[in-house]
Amino acid sequence: MRLRAIAALPRRWKKKSLWLAPLAAAWVFPLLAQAQNAAPQSIPWSYQGARGPDHWGDIQSDYATCKTGTDQSPIDIKNAQKAELGLIHFDYKLSPLRIVNNGYTVQINYESGSSITVNGAVYQLIQFHFHHPSETEIDGQKFDLELHLVHKNAEGRLAVVSVLMKSGSENAALRDLWTYLPREVGKETEKKKVQINAEDFLPSNRNYYTFSGSITIPPCTENADWYVMKTPVDISPLEINAFAKLYPNNARPVQPANGRTIEQSGLGQDTTH
Numbered sequence: 001m002r003l004r005a006i007a008a009l010p011r012r013w014k015k016k017s018l019w020l021a022p023l024a025a026a027w028v029f030p031l032l033a034q035a036q037n038a039a040p041q042s043i044p045w046s047y048q049g050a051r052g053p054d055h056w057g058d059i060q061s062d063y064a065t066c067k068t069g070t071d072q073s074p075i076d077i078k079n080a081q082k083a084e085l086g087l088i089h090f091d092y093k094l095s096p097l098r099i100v101n102n103g104y105t106v107q108i109n110y111e112s113g114s115s116i117t118v119n120g121a122v123y124q125l126i127q128f129h130f131h132h133p134s135e136t137e138i139d140g141q142k143f144d145l146e147l148h149l150v151h152k153n154a155e156g157r158l159a160v161v162s163v164l165m166k167s168g169s170e171n172a173a174l175r176d177l178w179t180y181l182p183r184e185v186g187k188e189t190e191k192k193k194v195q196i197n198a199e200d201f202l203p204s205n206r207n208y209y210t211f212s213g214s215i216t217i218p219p220c221t222e223n224a225d226w227y228v229m230k231t232p233v234d235i236s237p238l239e240i241n242a243f244a245k246l247y248p249n250n251a252r253p254v255q256p257a258n259g260r261t262i263e264q265s266g267l268g269q270d271t272t273h
Contacts, residue, residue, distance in 0.1 A: 045218050047104075053252050056218050066220035072255035073160075073213035073226060074135035077262055080209050085265040088161070088206060088227060089117040092125065092199040099180050100188040104217065105129040105250055106181060106243065109188070110198065116151055116159060118227070123151030123159040128198060132243050134164055135216055135251045136228055138209075143232055144240045146251075147201055148216075158215070158224040161208075163201055168234030173200040178242050203231040207266040216252045230264065 045051050045059055057067025066072070095111035107129040114125040127150050134146035145165040152158055165171070177196070182189055207230045214222040 047250050047252070056220065059218070063218040063220065065214070065222065066218055069214055069220055069222050070258050071212050071214060071222045071260060072220060073216050073224065074137070074252060074254050075211065075213065075257050075260070075262075076137040076140055076254045077209050077211075077228065078139055078257075080262040080264040082266070083263040085208075085210065085263060086119050087265075088208065090199055090202065090206075091115050091117070092197055094195045094197050097177075097180060097191040097194040097196050098188055099177075099182055099191075101182040101185050101246065103185045105131065105247060108177075108196070114198065116161065118159060118225075121153055121159075123153045123157075125149060125151050125198060128201075130243060130247075131216075131251045132240070132247050132249065133251050135254070136162055136164065137254050138164075138228075142251075145235060145243060149198060149201075156223070160213075160215075160224050160226050161202075162226065162228040163203065164229065164232040165235045165240075166232045167237055167240060170236040171234055171239055174235055174239045178239060181242060181246070183246070201233070203229050203233050205229075205231040207231065207264070209262060209264045211257075211260050211262045213260075230266070 045056055045063070047053065051059060053066075056063050057065070092114045093111075095114065098109040098111075100107050100109070107127055109127045110125050112124065116123050116125070129148055129150075131146045131148070132144070134143035136143075136146060143164040144167050147163040147165065149161040149163070150158060151161070165174075180189060180191060180194070209226075209228040209230060211226050212222075213224050213226050214220050215224055
């Protein structure tokens with residue numbers, strides 16, 4: 001990521017754009033408005049204890065899918081079938097930084113105009129956020145951090161691009177973003193003079209695993225297609241620890257695959273950027 005002062009950008013990037021309408025209710029982290037005026041313990045679900053993942057489906061009726069759903073996420077990716085899958089076309093633009101600690105994660109709300117295209121379908125990028133440790137596993141292996149880039153198409157279906165992150169060298173994109181890491185829960189910070197590009201978080205190799213699933217927080221709605229990048233990216237131990245101080249564990253455990261088809265790209269095509 002290259003965080004830039006807006007004065008250094010071309011004029012077309014200075015023009016004020018309209019933000020997206022409110023995010024799809026299926027993915028918005030619940031009670032963000034209440035969180036602005038309430039202590040974190042008033043949030044109705046949690047990642048631990050009596051309101052943790054094992055109990056989400058019992059907290060309230062519209063969370064029932066968390067325990068009755070058959071295509072829940074995350075999963076442990078095993079025995080993925082090789083398939084002739086199309087490339088994901090990423091068309092990410094610069095966006096002013098809008099960042100919030102919403103009581104469950106650190107989330108960046110993205111300006112309209114950025115998208116991915118998969119098999120002819122276009123999905124608009126609406127936000128991205130982080131989980132520690134990773135929610136997705138590959139052959140039983142967890143990673144140190146996971147980035148979810150959340151997209152929505154015109155019909156309201158979600159496409160989640162997952163980037164797995166492992167301890168290693170410093171990640172410049174994350175280092176710059178963590179400069180604005182918010183400690184206060186519920187208050188969105190907007191930095192109009194700071195520009196971000198979500199593409200800076202992607203690995204150079206764009207091969208992926210794909211499967212149908214759900215969002216990974218209540219109400220666990222099963223309306224998402226997942227695209228997990230096969231190549232993890234490096235982040236430093238300091239970058240991991242900076243997030244872990246806020247969220248020692250905000251990862252839902254893996255859910256049963258229930259016979260779902262898991263496919264992987266990479267049959268000889270060049271997916272390096």
